Amino acid sequence: MAPAATARGRACSFSSFLRVADLTAVLCCLIVAGLWVDGCDGAGTFGFDIHHRSSDPVRAMLAPNGEDLLPERGTPGYYAAMAHRDRLVHGLRLAAADDGRAPITFDTGNVTYLLKAFGFLHYANVSVGTPSLSFLVALDTGSDLFWIPCDCISCVRGLKLPNGTEIDFNIYSPNSSSSSTVVPCSGALCRKHFKCSATHNQCPYQVVYVSNGTSSTGILVEDVLHMTTDDNQSKVVTAQITFGCGRIQTGSFLEGGAPNGLFGLGMNNISVPSILAKDGLAANSFSMCFGSDGIGRISFGDKGSSNQGETPFLVSRSHPSYNITVTRVIVGKEIHDLEFSAIFDSGTSFTYLNDPAYTLISKTFDSSVQEKRHPSDPSIPFEYCYDISSNRSLSHIPMLNLTMKGGDRFYVTEPVELIPVLGGYVYCLAVVKSGDINIIGQNFMTGYRVVFDRERMVLAWKPSNCYSVM
Template identity: 40%
Template sequence: LHYALIKVGTPALSFLVALDTRSDLFWLPCDCTNCARNFNFTDGSRFELETYSPSNSTTSKPPTRGCSTTLNVCSYQIINGNISSTGILVDDILHLGTESNPQDIVDVSITLGCAKNLSGSFLNTNGGINGVFGLGMDSISVPSILADKGVVANSFSMCFGSGEIGRIEFGDKGIRNKKQLPLIFNNHSKQQVINPMLFLRPTYNITVTKIGVGNNVTDLEFTANFDSSVAYTHITDPAYSFIVNNGGKAYCLAIVKSKSVNVIGREYSNRLLNCLLAFHHFNADFVSSTFDINNVEFFPENFMEGYRIVFDREEMVLGWK
């Protein structure tokens, strides 16, 4: 996962949230007793995690639409495999910054989930998260709300650095000479969202038209999803067999490490072999049951390293540079 340190509420509190392109709702741990309290980084340092409380924020209020008028509350439930987040929806201020120097602060009222109950890996103190920053295509997601309010264009970019440092920029439509592919509508989702105002929406899917392994190229067309929340690339047959059969022993990284493997969609290419081989170490039944893949291919965040990926929802294209 890639994380961002964001500020929410008044007074502003900082939260270390996971950037998730397949989630729509932005939610934070809220008045919960079993939430993760610390995040342990790989270098041994520890980051203390905050807990959001609507009663402690002077700008928090019930959502203005989509909720029960009789109960004056809007509940939500997100189920993702063996993990879940349940609570209520609230409106509060998200504090953003511009690229200008000195930086201007932009405060935007946004709807977020107040997660009162969490389960599964959300509670893991070594990798437990301080919330999920929903970047999906539904109207409840952060990019959609910012665009709907006229704050920025309906597009955003994520730059995945190789040194564990990245950047997310709202309103970014990329540069003119960027490469791009059309996004296609596909209603596969690994989440079940139980709420009248939240629907299963299309995710960021593209069509891959060719696969090249060294000098061997085949026209195996398939749909792939760009998912910043998945750690390993998932490729099913016949594409997977083609790569393994032409790329050496799938269980031995050292033997085939020098061989180049490319996945091509129009002019797009990227090194894929190490991701595939790392995935091959995992039990396929476990992965399928956890992510509910159903033969959908996933290109995860490590596949995007070294690229500035543009999710342009106005033009419905995925761009990169």
């Protein structure tokens, strides 16, 4: 393999092969990252595979002998567990005490054992430092900072499975990486310079999540993220990034909510996409693709294609997020003009709508179906479900389309979920009533490559099988 080179300033043909080097053998088969290349007319794209919490690779890691912490995918218990997970983490935002932003509280209730391990929805393996260490991190578009466990005072060092198998996690240390630099109080990304101690010139950080004292605290460091070029020589390249050396984790993080770190994908300048764009390594845009098999792709620098659907972000100055505006709802043959805002959140399993959108869509859908309404079932998180015979297809189900601001339509490819129940099956409109904000979840995004273009401030989408270039 060719000598290592720096990625700073390179213009094209980047890929990411984030090697799983230091976890157990069962982790080694979990995530291997690769790249799509757009050509040499600008910064190339690079990315890595992402895995749903219920995907086969993650289930194999958590349950090598068939004993999983999560009910079988497609069962009522699975949907109930994932809806419970959504209520615990949906709307995850930094607390007002950290930077003046308005918090959105978590739903009350205990975290069940089913969700203690790997509570987020998507994961990827990233490799940082010299020598490199691999970290299985949760992906979160609702937060900004990338942090990993580091010189731990209080953090998760591993995971013990029900069958007794133990998985040890890597712990980062700036002193053990020859390419590491501690960010000083005067650093451009140091937002808490006023809390620097008189004896240590280290930039502190603290991200506080409104969930029973859930937080990550430590210092900011700069180190290398390892990648490889996507050419015949496969040269190793590195990108300098700033991230959190998380010394103290509290609350849900100690219960395994994000067992080996959190990869923030938010809009602020501390997020990895922002840093890569600022350093000229990639366009300030990334895409996420969600396959029906639970395996997808994140690609940095991807701005999509000319024939994709687009709508502008509705950006709040107090809390920038991937918020968009819906102007019209089409259910079956009925068209309703209705304007409401919603957050595109890849970390939420299902779609959550409040009124009037929830009632309008649900009632219109209900009036359009042919089957008998299924009695209310507390084990199913969806309100509108219908009995169907096992040999009947779902091709007759009313379509659901959202017209976005600007006029482009977002065709929901999977508006319903088919669920086995005693005596047969039901299909349910996979929308949950929300008490606060509207969230377009991953179930509506399945089958699409969704582009978060932060340069043009637009959300874009195009159908994709996640195994081909957009």
